[in-house]
Amino acid sequence: MKLILHIGTEKTGTTSIQHALARSRDQLGRNGILYPKLLNTENHMEIAVAGMGLRPDDTIQIQELARTGHDLPTYLDAVRGALATDIDAVKPHTLLISNEHLHSRLPNVEDVERLAEFLGRDFDDVKVIVYLRRQDRMAVSLHSTRLKGGGMGEMLPIYHAPPAYYDLNALMERYAAVFGAQAIVPRIYHRSELRGGDVVQDFYATAGLGITPPQLNNQNTSVSRRQARFLKLMNERLPLIKDGKINPARGPIFFAIHKVLPGSAARPSRDEAVRFQAQFDALNRLARDRFLPEVDRPALFDDDFSSYPEIGDLDQPLTEEELADFAEALWRFARNQPAEP
DSSP states (O other): OEEEEEOOOTTSSHHHHHHHHHHTHHHHHHTTEEOOOTTTOTTOHHHHHHHHOSOTTOHHHHHHHHHHTOOHHHHHHHHHHHHHHHHHHHOOSEEEEEOTHHHHSOOSHHHHHHHHHHHOSOOSEEEEEEEEOOHHHHHHHHHHHHHHTTOOOOSSOOOSSOOGGGOHHHHHHHHHHHHOGGGEEEEEOSGGGSGGGOHHHHHHHHHTOOSOOOOOOOOOOOOOHHHHHHHHHHHHHSOSEETTEEOTTTOOHHHHHTTSSOOOOOOOOHHHHHHHHHTTHHHHHHHHHHHOTTOOSSSSSOOOOTTSOSSOOTTOOOOHHHHHHHHHHHHHHHTTOOOOO
């Protein structure tokens, strides 16, 4: 059996890819390709948890164990059983796994080894597909997702040493150490370099699935500047995780306010974005030389920062009326009352 392992990275259209694959599951199965259901997640979060090992402070592991009501050993047994059931039903020639947290939650070679052991090592061929996005663009998108999920933190911090999350060369080296350099299939996440300008079309073609992807609506709701400011204030008071467990006092805050004060997202200044990105130039050159020698420009990514404003607007304060709008939305949501048209 062959293995196609899609490891993200995060913030590269993975939700759209996974939604398309879930909708294509029956057609893929008829073609001998299994996109397993596992424990009923579209995005195979279970596989990331399996690769982590025991991480009692990891938010994803906490949420998955809470969702299923299992401890970790029971959870892993359930995932193994579900995967075996799917394989027996489809009898595929190819197993297709997709989860973007295989990028962020498996920072060591030992983690990737654990993942490989969990999936099994008897694959005839392995293809590890990874989409690479310029780090400043990743960070801006990550900040929005983090706020929606109850997190905090700066959008574009300056580091003493580049963190593993943004080290794309080290990411590919980890997977190459386990599956071989020949297995790594990197793609640049930019409209100009994706087939048809679309990541779903590009993935289906890169993976060689042999079918046309379904048409999808936008899979992610963006966070406006004012929503982001409000979520930052709320997350400081009602974090997602408290005492190692899901915080029952939090609730779906973003869902309650997502229609309030929509608009453009908060953006850093152009100088901030350039300064942030410069931290990763040397690492990106290593990634290009090792895994993408066909890239014929001086750097791995383009150097266009024109989409950023001259003056950023990350922390503009909310007015009293704006705060009242958000408070009203939360009140109506709590009382199951519709918002005013």
